[in-house]
Amino acid sequence: MLKRLFFIYLILITTIYANIEKDELNFFNKEQISKINKKIETIEKERKVNINVFILKEEPENQLIKDKKSVIILLFKKENGNIGINLKFTNDINIVDYKSEIDNLLDELSPLIINQEYEDFIYELLANITDILIFVEKDSIEAQTTIEKNRENKKIIVKNILNVILIIFLVTILSFGIYALYLVYIKTRDKTRCKECNVNMHIVDKIESKNGIIKIYECPKCKKIKQVVEKK
Numbered sequence: 001m002l003k004r005l006f007f008i009y010l011i012l013i014t015t016i017y018a019n020i021e022k023d024e025l026n027f028f029n030k031e032q033i034s035k036i037n038k039k040i041e042t043i044e045k046e047r048k049v050n051i052n053v054f055i056l057k058e059e060p061e062n063q064l065i066k067d068k069k070s071v072i073i074l075l076f077k078k079e080n081g082n083i084g085i086n087l088k089f090t091n092d093i094n095i096v097d098y099k100s101e102i103d104n105l106l107d108e109l110s111p112l113i114i115n116q117e118y119e120d121f122i123y124e125l126l127a128n129i130t131d132i133l134i135f136v137e138k139d140s141i142e143a144q145t146t147i148e149k150n151r152e153n154k155k156i157i158v159k160n161i162l163n164v165i166l167i168i169f170l171v172t173i174l175s176f177g178i179y180a181l182y183l184v185y186i187k188t189r190d191k192t193r194c195k196e197c198n199v200n201m202h203i204v205d206k207i208e209s210k211n212g213i214i215k216i217y218e219c220p221k222c223k224k225i226k227q228v229v230e231k232k
């Protein structure tokens with residue numbers, strides 16, 4: 001019993017929220033409406049949007065948008081008897097780049113309305129709306145990947161800067177180290193060099209003492225003797 005009630009409830013809901021909400025001008029018969037609604041439902045599922053069609057005796061005063069992510073197709077009888085066409089997207093569908101294409105599309109399809117080929121009109125329109133929705137989706141995915149790429153690039157830049165700073169730091173420390181070693185080398189070299197002859201003196205003797213090892217150097221040219229104490 002409950003199941004049956006639920007089923008009836010479901011049927012009611014789907015009827016109330018049929019995609020062709022109103023057909024006051026009787027453009028379509030019941031069979032056509034159910035076929036169009038099936039098409040609309042497929043698009044809604046695939047593109048995750050709501051599509052509502054209103055066919056009204058006169059231009060509505062109020063906005064017909066009720067849901068998020070919605071496409072509203074509005075056909076209405078103007079005061080002069082012509083049919084007005086209005087296609088609206090909610091703000092959460094970013095069609096900014098496609099406004100002129102949408103205008104062109106409505107211009108292109110208006111002869112079908114004038115010739116009262118309403119079924120062709122609605123299917124053509126739905127197909128084009130699907131294309132636009134696919135483009136909009138693609139755009140938003142691309143925008144997202146660009147944002148992610150930029151974020152990734154920034155991370156890489158920061159990483160590179162840190163690496164450069166680290167390298168500069170290491171090179172500086174290394175340079176100081178090398179310079180210190182060089183100073184030590186110069187000092188010891190000068191100690192064992194004969195300034196007059198500008199040649200290295202040769203070690204000739206080593207004497208152990210309290211203070212350390214005393215090394216005796218002799219200049220091979222002038223035979224001058226020099227003592228160098230190496231502290232323990």
Ligand SMILES: [Zn+2]
Nearest residue numbers: 194197219222
């Ligand atoms: Zn000498």
